[in-house]
Amino acid sequence: MATFVKAQVASLSASIIDFLTTLVCTQVFHFWYLLGSVTGTTVGGIVNFTMGRNWVFDARERNVKLQIIKYILVWAGNLALTTAGVYLVTHYLHVNYILSKIIISCTVGTGYNFLMQKKFVFI
Template sequence: MLTYLKAQASSLIASATDFGVTIIAVNLFGLWYLAASITGTISGGVVNFYVNRKWVFQSQSKEVKWQVFRYILVWAGNLIIVTAGVLIFTHFFNLNYVLAKVLSAVLTGVSYNYIMQKQFIFSS
């Protein structure tokens, strides 16, 4: 249970990075919301990997490159799911891009991220 709670805290840190970068990219730099969302997801992914490896799963594996490779595979799935969700929620349901990203990120986090990270990336 403690690992799960730590994973949720890590997810909040990564999400704050993700959303901060996304909102700044749109509002300060005028980036298209979907490009900003992708940029934010990449930033949050980097933070999430580091925090999960060091603190959540306390991985001692010397095979960092394989963890990075597996993380990129899982994270690519996350990127596709979240980006598709943002596009669908904004284009078809006329939601604000931030709300669309929140909904997409929460649905993906609950149904995909934790399970894949625990079972596939940091299991060794």
């Protein structure tokens, strides 16, 4: 249970960075909302990997190169799911892209990321 709570704290931290990056990219630099979302997801992914390896799963002793490769595979799935979800919810359901990103990120984060990191990346 402690690992799950730590993972949620790491995920929340990465999500805050993700959302701030997305907002800065779209609102300040006027990126297209999907490019802003991809940029935010990338930055958040780096934060999440670092926290997962060093704190959540305490996997510093394991092969970092293999972890990075596995994380990139999982992250690519996360990116695809998040980007597709944000696009579908925004474009077809006409929900604001920020709310779309919140809904999709929460769904993907709890239903995909935690399990893949625990059972595949940081073992």
